[in-house]
Amino acid sequence: MDLNKIPKIELHCHLDGSVRPDTILDIANKDNIDIPTYNINELKKYITAPEECHSLDEYLATFDIANKVMQTKENIKRIAYELLEDVSKYNVKYIEMRFAPLFHMAKGLKFDEIVQSVLDGIKEAESKFDVRGNVILCCMRHMSADDAIFVIEEGKKFLGKGVVAVDLAGSENLNFPEKFKEAFDLAKSYEYNITIHAGETGIGENVFKSIEMLHAQRIGHGVFAKDCVKSYQMLKDMGVTLEMCPTSNVQTKAVNAYEEHPLKDFLDDDIRISVNTDNMTVSDIDLDREFKILNEINKLTEEDFKRIYLYSVHASFASDEVKEELRKYV
């Protein structure tokens, strides 16, 4: 099978983790931004996860440089545009890109300017490439609950205009659902869709807690639901889709190797999954290569990829009209 020709959906892709290395260098030169090196090959070492990455925290440290070049409207718009252009080459028909607006306010940009710049980039790319895009706003776990409420309040005006959901991302600990309950009650009352990073680093209980306490309709990663009976059963009973990112999971040591990734077992047991890159630059991956690995190592078949596509369309936060169009590709 020609894996490139298979239509694909990206539901879990971080904008700041997917900036082209050339673009980081170009913007740094143009805007006199201080980065550790101006040599493209050296730069790639700084912005991709090290092969000997020991944890999620080490992985997350690689995002800092990209965020330095995402502090003007023009640059943010360009980076959003380029992400759609890039994924269209892998036959991605629809992408939900996510980013944390609070990371882009360091040089004075206002919240609305940041979000609007991303939406402008998406809109321009949609007119040129055969791909559609929407936005998920990330709240960060290491920040305060008030920061999350700020993002939810400020983002509200963009609902129905390209922003479709909120997410909670970053380093995972045991009690984050309690900390952010009030914020996500508010998000639900505003009719945001909700997806939460959970069960990425060994704590399977966070999956059911995110569904029960934070109203998660989808779960980012969810690898460790395999070790928590209650989470596993809830995913099954409620048909909650996992946004799985195999390469990222290998890098952050969520699994030791592709062979140990539970994704094929989940799929065979009728757990709904989608397949995603998480971060194209940080993980140095694209969906074509991700599919190739899954085909060769995890033995996913063409039929599996079709199921994953349809699960992804179903779980996407796109409008019913867009979903209907997306289903026509398979």
Ligand SMILES: [Zn+2]
């Ligand atoms: Zn993620």
